[in-house]
Structures are given as C-alpha cells and as structure tokens.
Amino acid sequence: MSDYEFDYASRIQKVRALLERLELNFIIITNIQNLYWLSGTAQYGVLLLSAKEKPALFIRRNFFKAKEEAYIENIIEMKKTSQVKEFILKLTKSLDNLRIGMELDSLPASFYIYYKKMLNGAEITNIELDVRKLRMIKDQKELDLFKKAGKIAQKAQERILEVLKPGIKEYEVAAEVIYEAIKNQSVHFSNVNNTFGENWFIVASGKNLWTPSYFPILSGEGLSKAIPYGYSVREIRKGDIIMCDYAINYRGYHADHARTFYVETYPEGFKRKYRILKNAYEEIKQDYLKAGTKVSEIYHQMKNILKKEGLDKFFQGDGYYYQGLGHGIGLELDEPPAILPNNDLELKENMVIALEPKIIIPGWGAIDLEDNFIIKSNNAEQITNTLYLFE
Structure with missing residues (x-):
C-alpha cells in the first residue's frame, strides 16, 4: 500500500453506516468514482462491503497497479465476476433473503441482468444516490484540489480575452481554451x-x-449533426456575444466555469442585461450561499429578482426549455445537490457547488455566468474568479 492522501477508513465507515440504516447485508460498489473515493484506486473492479467483515476489492484490470495504489488490504484478482458471489457465500452460506445495495443508476442494464441472475434469491436495491450524497461534504485535501482546479478554470477563460477577435472561429477559440487547460494539468x-x-x-x-441542441440548453451547435453540441465552425464577428462553459478535471476533481464576452462592441441591451444578471448573482451569493439554505430557495430567490426586471421568462432557459441553476461538483462534474425549484436539500459546510445563472433570449443572445463555491457556515468562498465585464 502507498501513502494515503485521504481518510479512506472514515469514508468506508460512512458507507457501513448507510448499509445499517438501509438494513442491507452487503453493498457492491462498481461505480468508478465511488471505487476511487473508497479505495484510492480507479482500476477496473468491484468493492464488496459488509457491516463487520474487511472490505474486499476484486480487481479485473490492472491487479498489480491496484495493489500499489489501494488502501484496501484484501485485494483479490478477479478472473470472473462470480467470484463476488462465491465470496458472499463463504460468509452467509445462502443468498436467500439477503438485501444487497448496488449503484443501479450507473450500472449498465446488461450488467444488472447478470448480477440479478448471479445473485438469485437476494433482493438488489438501488443505493446510487445515497452513496453520491455521502460524497457531498468534502475534506480539506479535496478542498485544496478544488481550489487548484478553480485556478486552472480561470486561466482557461482568461485565454479567450487574449485571442478573441473578428474572424476567429468557435472551434479555434475552443482549441486555445483546451490547450491552456491541458498545459496546466487538466x-x-x-x-x-x-x-x-x-x-x-x-x-x-x-x-x-x-x-438548444441535445444537452444542455445553452448547448452550442456542434461541428456536425453527429455531435450536435459544443463549438462549431461559425466565424465570430464584431459585435457578437460569445459564451464559453468549460469543465476542468484536475486529479479527478472538477471545476465548472462559464463567462460571456463580446467582440469589440456589444449589441443593444447587452450591458443592461449583463448588469441585471450579475447584480442578481451577487445578491444571491451574499444572502443565500451559506450553510442551512435550502437549494430550492436559491433558485426561487434568483428567479424573483429577475422577475422584477422582466427577465424571469428567460431565466435558465429560452422560454420553452429550462434547466437547473446549478449542482454540486466533485469526482463527478454533476453531483448532488441539484439546485432545482423542488429540491429542499440544505447546503452544508464544505459542500462545493457550481452556480450558473443564465438568461437565453431567442433572436438576441444569451448571458451565462458560472462560478464554483465552497460553502461555509455564514458565507461561501468563490474559487473561480475570472473578472466580470463592466467592473
């Protein structure tokens, strides 16, 4: 075993507490991010947890690398998936009436069918969201990685200001952003x-x-019908609005950052709408981004502010399609909590969230401002800090 950056024992204990709360006999972890979060390795495998037995990590590929990386002591080379069943039977003698938790949201249907058949007699229940919620509150080492990711995201956005000019194409702007990010280890x-x-x-x-095309709502056109989102071949012109939303992945931890720019001059109404959105954003940051706030309240308060300015119809959508105001970030780009009007989950200290207010007005344009925050007891620390316009 190597030197460990994270407190894996504490994480495993959280999952065991979940197992007991849900009255499960075993939990089978197959999700890559959860495997890494619990064991320290993202090698292809399966982690088996029970209330009292030592965790068993079955590795199909690369077994030798996993032995070097993983916190788990009991590492088994997996030649066939049925080894998991055999291991369970050594502990219980029978599968009948066992309750086993698995991450069914991310498990491919063919895998689920295989496990269901292999574990015949046991009840398989979905614990995907429960485990993802355990990852919502970050430890200090994770927070340090987020801060580094945020700085890289900022550098990538700032590169746009250096290259943006009439005649450059969307995909050429994208190439500059990507290069800047990779140069900084994303x-x-x-x-x-x-x-x-x-x-x-x-x-x-x-x-x-x-x-809108495919996902998300402010999606871009893409380079072809086969990939119908993202940067396109469109040539950027003087007076254009241009938006960039780019996710950084630094050592497995994400930053999700967006800014909106203009090319030399801006269209009618842009400065006013930008300031309205930005001022509403600042009010939300100051008054609501703190532990104890329900995420639904953040959504509703932001919409109410924009309603006073006549922009609520275009808040987080184009008047027809809409999306949420933000989400948690971590080992996955989109994690709980989803900042939605019907989600009453409360923010807690050391959650890390991406807040992305936007307005999309057909025939005119769009403005998108996305930043990442570490939630504190009485405020939030912003970790993406590309300058806003008109300051």
Missing part, C-alpha cells in the same frame, strides 16, 4: 456517472446562443 474529459471521457464543452456565438 485532462480534457469529465467524470460523469461512472464514465471517463465526457465533456460538455460549450463555445457559442450568434444563433448558437439561443438554439
């Missing part, structure tokens, strides 16, 4: 729901600002 993909390799990297200008 990988160009995000961890999303048990996968590596996704990144909803958006650079959008012109009609691409208000034309």
Whole structure:
C-alpha cells in the first residue's frame, strides 16, 4: 500500500453506516468514482462491503497497479465476476433473503441482468444516490484540489480575452481554451456517472446562443449533426456575444466555469442585461450561499429578482426549455445537490457547488455566468474568479 492522501477508513465507515440504516447485508460498489473515493484506486473492479467483515476489492484490470495504489488490504484478482458471489457465500452460506445495495443508476442494464441472475434469491436495491450524497461534504485535501482546479478554470477563460477577435472561429477559440487547460494539468474529459471521457464543452456565438441542441440548453451547435453540441465552425464577428462553459478535471476533481464576452462592441441591451444578471448573482451569493439554505430557495430567490426586471421568462432557459441553476461538483462534474425549484436539500459546510445563472433570449443572445463555491457556515468562498465585464 502507498501513502494515503485521504481518510479512506472514515469514508468506508460512512458507507457501513448507510448499509445499517438501509438494513442491507452487503453493498457492491462498481461505480468508478465511488471505487476511487473508497479505495484510492480507479482500476477496473468491484468493492464488496459488509457491516463487520474487511472490505474486499476484486480487481479485473490492472491487479498489480491496484495493489500499489489501494488502501484496501484484501485485494483479490478477479478472473470472473462470480467470484463476488462465491465470496458472499463463504460468509452467509445462502443468498436467500439477503438485501444487497448496488449503484443501479450507473450500472449498465446488461450488467444488472447478470448480477440479478448471479445473485438469485437476494433482493438488489438501488443505493446510487445515497452513496453520491455521502460524497457531498468534502475534506480539506479535496478542498485544496478544488481550489487548484478553480485556478486552472480561470486561466482557461482568461485565454479567450487574449485571442478573441473578428474572424476567429468557435472551434479555434475552443482549441486555445483546451490547450491552456491541458498545459496546466487538466485532462480534457469529465467524470460523469461512472464514465471517463465526457465533456460538455460549450463555445457559442450568434444563433448558437439561443438554439438548444441535445444537452444542455445553452448547448452550442456542434461541428456536425453527429455531435450536435459544443463549438462549431461559425466565424465570430464584431459585435457578437460569445459564451464559453468549460469543465476542468484536475486529479479527478472538477471545476465548472462559464463567462460571456463580446467582440469589440456589444449589441443593444447587452450591458443592461449583463448588469441585471450579475447584480442578481451577487445578491444571491451574499444572502443565500451559506450553510442551512435550502437549494430550492436559491433558485426561487434568483428567479424573483429577475422577475422584477422582466427577465424571469428567460431565466435558465429560452422560454420553452429550462434547466437547473446549478449542482454540486466533485469526482463527478454533476453531483448532488441539484439546485432545482423542488429540491429542499440544505447546503452544508464544505459542500462545493457550481452556480450558473443564465438568461437565453431567442433572436438576441444569451448571458451565462458560472462560478464554483465552497460553502461555509455564514458565507461561501468563490474559487473561480475570472473578472466580470463592466467592473
């Protein structure tokens, strides 16, 4: 075993407490991010937890690397998945009436069918959201990594100001942003729901600002119909609004940062709308970003402020499609809590959230301001600090 950066014993104890609260006999962890969070390795495998027995880490690939990296002592080379069943049977003698928790939101359907058949007689229950919620409150080492990721995100956004000019294309702006991020040790993909390799990297200008395609709502057009979101071949012109939303992944931990710019001059109404959104954002940061606030209240208060300015119809959407105001970040780009109008989960100290207020006005443009915050008892520490316009 190597030197450990995190308190894995405490994390495992949290999952065991969950196991007992849900009255489970075993928990089987297959989600990559949860495997890493609990064991210290993201090698391909399965982690088996029970109330009293030592955790068992089954590694299919790379067994030797996992032995070097993992906190778990009991590491078993997995030649076939049925070894997990055999291990359980050594402890219980029978699968009948066992209750086993698994992460069913991220487990492929074919895997679920296999496990269901292999563990015939046991009840399999979904614990995905429960485990993800255990990761919401970060420890100090994680917070240090977030701060570093935030600085990289800021450098990537600031690069746009250095290259933005009439005639440059969206994909050329994107290339500069990506290069700046990678140069500072970010990988160009995000961890999303048990996968590596996704990144909803958006650079959008012109009609691409208000034309939803795929996901998210402010999606950009993309380079082709086969990949219908993100940066496109559109040439940026004088007077354009341009928005960049880019996720940093630094040593597994994310920053999610967006800014909106203009090219030499700005269109009619842009300065006023930008200031309205930014001032509303500042009010929310000052009054509501702190431990104890329900995330639904953040959403409703932001919308109410914009309603007074006649912009509530375009808050977080284009008048037809809408999305949430933000989300937690961590080992995955999007984690609980989702900042939605019907989510009454309370912010707690050392949660890390991305707050992304935006307005999208068809035929005119869009403004998107996204920053990341460490929640404190009486306020929040902003860790992405690219300058706003008109300051």
